[in-house]
Structures are given as C-alpha cells and as structure tokens.
Amino acid sequence: MTGRDKRSVGELLLESDHTARAILMDVDEMDAAPMLRTWGEVVQAASELWQALPPVTPIQPGTGEHLPDSADLAIQQLQAMSEAMHRTGRGRAWPGDGPPDERLLRIAESFTRAADLISGHATPRPPLSDPERRDLQAARTRIMHTLYIGSHGVAVAVRQRVRELEMKMASRRGLTTGDSLRHARAAHARLTAFEQQAGAVLACTYPRALAGEHREPAATGRLAQALATWDVQAHRTLAVRVDTADLMLTARTQSLVLTAVNTLTRVAADSGQLDRQQYTTRLSPALEMSQERWETMAGLWKDLTPPTSRRVDPDLASAALETRAALHELLRDGTTIAHASVIAQRTDLSRIGRLSQRVLATNLDLAHATHDATTNPELTGAAQAVNRLAIATRWHDPRDPQTIDDSPLAARVTPRDLLTNRAVPLPDHVRSCLTVAADNLIDANRTAMSAAASLDPVPAQDRRTSQDGEPSARRGRAIQDRTLNSMSTGRPTSRCER
Amino acid sequence: MMSTDPRRTDLDAADSLTTVARLLARALDMACDQAATDPSPALRFLGLGLNLATSQALELLPVSHDVDELAPVETDPLKLLRAAEELTRLHPIEDFPPGTSQLIATICDLLNEHAP
Numbered sequence: 001m002t003g004r005d006k007r008s009v010g011e012l013l014l015e016s017d018h019t020a021r022a023i024l025m026d027v028d029e030m031d032a033a034p035m036l037r038t039w040g041e042v043v044q045a046a047s048e049l050w051q052a053l054p055p056v057t058p059i060q061p062g063t064g065e066h067l068p069d070s071a072d073l074a075i076q077q078l079q080a081m082s083e084a085m086h087r088t089g090r091g092r093a094w095p096g097d098g099p100p101d102e103r104l105l106r107i108a109e110s111f112t113r114a115a116d117l118i119s120g121h122a123t124p125r126p127p128l129s130d131p132e133r134r135d136l137q138a139a140r141t142r143i144m145h146t147l148y149i150g151s152h153g154v155a156v157a158v159r160q161r162v163r164e165l166e167m168k169m170a171s172r173r174g175l176t177t178g179d180s181l182r183h184a185r186a187a188h189a190r191l192t193a194f195e196q197q198a199g200a201v202l203a204c205t206y207p208r209a210l211a212g213e214h215r216e217p218a219a220t221g222r223l224a225q226a227l228a229t230w231d232v233q234a235h236r237t238l239a240v241r242v243d244t245a246d247l248m249l250t251a252r253t254q255s256l257v258l259t260a261v262n263t264l265t266r267v268a269a270d271s272g273q274l275d276r277q278q279y280t281t282r283l284s285p286a287l288e289m290s291q292e293r294w295e296t297m298a299g300l301w302k303d304l305t306p307p308t309s310r311r312v313d314p315d316l317a318s319a320a321l322e323t324r325a326a327l328h329e330l331l332r333d334g335t336t337i338a339h340a341s342v343i344a345q346r347t348d349l350s351r352i353g354r355l356s357q358r359v360l361a362t363n364l365d366l367a368h369a370t371h372d373a374t375t376n377p378e379l380t381g382a383a384q385a386v387n388r389l390a391i392a393t394r395w396h397d398p399r400d401p402q403t404i405d406d407s408p409l410a411a412r413v414t415p416r417d418l419l420t421n422r423a424v425p426l427p428d429h430v431r432s433c434l435t436v437a438a439d440n441l442i443d444a445n446r447t448a449m450s451a452a453a454s455l456d457p458v459p460a461q462d463r464r465t466s467q468d469g470e471p472s473a474r475r476g477r478a479i480q481d482r483t484l485n486s487m488s489t490g491r492p493t494s495r496c497e498r
Numbered sequence: 499m500m501s502t503d504p505r506r507t508d509l510d511a512a513d514s515l516t517t518v519a520r521l522l523a524r525a526l527d528m529a530c531d532q533a534a535t536d537p538s539p540a541l542r543f544l545g546l547g548l549n550l551a552t553s554q555a556l557e558l559l560p561v562s563h564d565v566d567e568l569a570p571v572e573t574d575p576l577k578l579l580r581a582a583e584e585l586t587r588l589h590p591i592e593d594f595p596p597g598t599s600q601l602i603a604t605i606c607d608l609l610n611e612h613a614p
Contacts, residue, residue, distance in 0.1 A: 256543065256546050259537075263539060288537070291537075299530065310553070324546050
C-alpha cells in the first residue's frame with residue numbers, strides 16, 4: 001500500500017455525498033462552531049471542482065466562449081453567499097478560531113482531489129457524447145446535492161446552538177463571553193437561505209437535466225440569468241468596498257426586484273399556477289413589507305451619500321441595468337405595467353414559484369450583507385445627514401444628557417464638514433439607527449422567504465378543476481400540511497426565531 | 499452664430515454635461531421622494547433607471563464633482579429628465595466625452611418608457 005488515493009472522480013463525489021448524509025444521521029456529534037468554521041471550505045472546494053468540469057452549454061458562435069447555464073450561475077451565487085457569511089463571522093468570538101469539523105473537511109478534500117484529477121487530465125474538449133454528457137450532469141447534480149444536504153446539516157447544528165442559548169437565557173443564566181444569540185440566529189438564517197437556493201437548483205434541474213433536452217423559455221431565462229448575475233455582483237461589490245452609493249443602488253434594485261416578484265406571483269396565482277390563498281394571505285403582504293424595508297434602506301443610503309460620492313461601482317451598475325431591462329421586458333407595456341394576460345404570454349408562469357423562492361433566498365442574504373455594512377467601521381456618511389440622524393436619535397434617547405441640545409456641535413459634526421457636506425465617520429447613535437433598520441430589513445426578508453417556501457405549485461389537474469369553477473380537494477388542503485420538500489423538516493417557520 | 503473656437507465649444511459641452519448630471523440627480527431625488535409614499539411599480543422602474551442614468555453621467559465628469567450645488571427648483575422628475583435630454587441636443591455628439599452617446603440613449607429610453 002502506498003497510501004496514494006486511487007479513487008476516481010465519481011467515487012470521490014459519491015463519498016462526499018454519503019459523508020454529508022452521514023452528518024445528518026449523527027445528530028449527537030453535531031458541533032455548530034467547527035461545522036460553521038469548515039463549511040466555507042466545502043463550498044469553496046465545490047465551486048472550484050465545478051469550474052474544473054467541462055461546460056455543458058454549446059460554444060457561442062463568434063466568441064468561441066461558453067455562456068453559463070442556470071446551475072453555473074447558482075454555484076457562483078452559493079459561493080458568494082458563503083464568502084459573505086465567512087466575512088461576517090471573521091473577528092467574532094463565535095465560531096472563532098479552532099479545530100475544523102473532520103467530516104466536512106473530508107468532503108472538501110474529496111472535492112479538491114476530484115478537481116485535481118480533472119485538471120490533470122485536461123485536454124481540448126471535443127463535443128461530449130451522450131453518455132459523457134449524462135455523466136457530467138450527474139456529477140454536477142452530485143456536487144449540488146452534497147451542498148444541499150451539507151448546508152442542512154450545518155443549519156441543524158446551528159439551530160441546536162440557538163436553542164441552547166435560548167434556554168440559557170430563559171433560565172435567567174447569563175451567556176458566557178463569546179455567546180451571542182443574535183449571531184447564531186443570523187448564521188442559521190443565512191444557512192437556511194443557502195439550503196433553499198441549492199434545493200431550488202436541484203428541484204428545477206435534476207430530472208430534466210438528465211433528460212438532456214430541457215430549454216428554458218427565453219424571457220424567464222433572461223430574467224433568471226440577470227437576477228443570478230446581479231446577486232453575485234452585489235455580493236462581490238459589497239465585499240470589496242463599503243460605499244453608500246453602492247448600498248443605495250443595491251437597495252433600490254432589490255426594491256424593484258421584489259415589486260416585480262410580487263407582480264409575477266400575483267399573475268401566476270391568478271392564472272392558477274400558484275395557490276391563490278397562500279399568495280394573498282402570506283406572500284403578498286410579506287413581499288410588500290420586504291420591499292418597503294428595502295425602500296427605507298435606499299432612502300437612508302441616499303441621505304448618507306455625499307454629493308461628491310454618488311458614483312457607483314460600474315460592474316454593479318451594469319448588473320442592475322440588465323436586471324432592470326429583464327424585468328422591464330416582462331412587466332412593462334408602454335408606460336404602464338402590462339396586463340396579466342400579456343405577462344402570461346411572455347413567460348412560463350409555472351416556473352415563477354421556483355424563481356421567487358430562489359430570489360427570496362438570495363434576497364435574505366443580501367439583507368445580511370447590508371447589515372454587515374452597517375457595522376463596518378469604514379462606513380462613513382454625508383455630514384448633513386449624519387448630523388440630522390444624530391440629533392433625531394439623541395432626541396429619542398432619554399438617557400443621553402445632550403438630548404435637548406440639537407445644535408450641530410452637539411452631534412460632533414464640525415461646521416466645516418456641514419458646509420461642504422463631506423463624508424464623516426458615523427457616531428454610535430447613527431450607526432445604531434442604521435443597524436436597527438438593517439435588522440428590520442432582515443426580519444422582513446426572512447418572513448418573505450418563509451412565505452415563499454410554503455408556496456405550492458398547483459398541480460395541472462387542480463388547475464383544470466379550478467378553471468372549471470369547481471373546488472379542488474388539493475387546493476383545500478390545510479396550510480400546515482404544505483411543505484416545499486422533505487428537507488423542510490425541522491426548519492424554522494416564519495418568525496419562530498423572534 | 500456658432501463659435502469657431504473648439505476649446506470654447508468643448509467647455510460648453512462640459513458645462514452642459516454637468517448640468518445634465520445635476521438635472522438627473524435632482525430627478526432621482528424627486529422620484530425617490532415620490533416613491534416613499536407611492537408604491538407604484540412604475541415609480542420603482544423610474545427611480546432605478548434614474549439612479550443608473552445619474553451614475554452614467556457622473557462617470558463622464560471629473561472625480562469629486564458636486565452635482566448637488568445649485569439644485570434645480572423643478573420637482574417633477576419627468577420634466578427634469580426632459581430638460582436633461584434637451585440639453586444634450588445643444589452640442590454635436592463629438593463635443594462630449596466618449597460614452598455620452600450611451601447616456602443619451604439611456605435618457606431617451608427612460609423618456610420613452612415613462613413619458614413618450
């Protein structure tokens with residue numbers, strides 16, 4: 001025995017999948033901190049392996065390049081979500097530094113080994129034969145499935161920790177240094193969003209991708225691609241710089257995206273593709289609230305952007321432009337919003353439910369990225385807006401001895417700064433105000449994601465019955481009986497974390 | 499009578515471009531104020547479109563240009579947008595910096611979408 005790993009790529013992927021499943025079975029061995037610490041490595045390795053696989057889309061005439069398909073974009077989104085979560089945890093006492101989770105580390109190592117094997121045999125890629133293409137789709141599905149199961153395992157472990165901390169607090173025992181219920185809850189919410197995103201990819205592609213013949217309708221395809229590109233770019237931009245102009249554009253784009261999702265799901269519900277009652281009672285109010293909160297954030301960022309710093313990251317602007325154009329193509333008719341029948345002609349309404357679930361999962365993660373920005377010490381704001389916010393927040397804080405003093409000097413913004421309205425550091429009061437707004441944003445988006453997760457597509461048979469005007473047995477099913485998929489077991493319901 | 503001094507023409511175009519950016523920034527602010535109380539999807543489309551157009555205009559100006567100085571008094575975002583479009587017609591396109599044609603196309607698209 002030389003000790004050299006002789007497993008094939010297929011065997012490495014299969015073992016990774018099995019290891020992820022095994023983690024779920026060994027609930028007693030779950031320790032949230034090491035798992036959370038190691039999870040980023042798993043996603044990173046999965047992403048690198050994905051990049052090493054041959055592309056599944058044909059070469060574009062003229063450019064000689066392959067365009068990414070929806071799963072390619074999804075893995076980029078998952079990578080961006082994971083990096084954002086890792087950045088948030090950096091420097092915090094929990095999960096902090098320490099040993100990794102050995103099982104997750106094994107998965108990451110298997111992925112890395114598989115990527116090395118593929119890269120080591122890289123040759124010019126001829127058109128793939130049918131068996132090769134099926135094998136490639138199976139490998140991609142296996143990677144995505146491992147991420148799906150793995151994220152669920154880490155989420156379950158983090159959920160256990162949240163419960164422990166809640167019980168500690170309920171029994172009036174103080175939390176020890178490094179324990180933070182808020183951080184644990186935030187990590188859990190982000191893992192749930194990750195899991196939903198990976199699950200949506202599997203649910204959308206698994207059977208059809210194996211058949212190898214599926215093609216998305218053009219309009220929804222463009223929108224899905226634009227939204228995925230937007231999500232990845234927003235994460236990238238917010239990761240490399242904290243700038244109120246970028247944050248404003250992000251918030252405004254998210255507001256438009258949620259408005260559009262609300263319109264599309266309404267049309268889908270009206271046409272019988274989605275459960276109308278679920279839409280009316282849960283999803284629509286949640287989407288409106290979420291959209292309002294993004295609009296509030298956009299207003300705050302607008303006020304805090306100094307006049308000389310209105311420029312946004314060109315890549316972010318480009319992604320927002322394409323997102324707006326894709327939404328415009330679907331929803332606008334001249335100067336007004338298109339009639340439902342026109343929207344129905346332009347897109348495949350049966351795919352709107354899944355698209356909404358993916359959008360709302362990534363939406364929650366962007367809300368967390370926004371929250372991270374509010375706590376970043378490098379964040380600055382326009383002096384005049386900072387001054388106004390400082391006075392307003394002090395005014396409502398009875399503990400502050402300067403509450404009744406609303407002079408500009410009391411807000412620690414100099415008259416010179418006020419005159420030029422230049423960027424100044426944020427006083428604690430103002431930062432707290434922004435963090436509270438971002439907390440509210442996260443709450444609203446978590447509710448929206450939860451509402452979308454319970455949005456059942458109406459089966460074709462029920463749609464026909466419904467259109468005939470007769471009640472349907474399945475449509476009459478109790479709300480609590482509806483779940484998106486089997487992995488929902490144990491997942492928190494709306495507001496259960498509050 | 500048109501000026502024959504090219505430097506003078508360039509300066510005028512640069513001034514006009516600054517005013518275009520100023521008008522767009524003001525239109526954006528006004529659209530945002532309206533959107534705060536009006537949930538209309540049309541206003542969301544307009545707001546984001548103006549945000550991107552303002553950003554495009556600022557990319558064409560020197561860094562640290564303050565476009566909020568001397569803000570126009572007009573409060574209707576579409577009138578401000580139309581004024582910006584009219585201003586771009588005062589000069590031949592070659593007098594503007596490279597990239598202005600994209601900005602003009604964006605402004606015209608926004609006008610077509612919201613006030614044809």
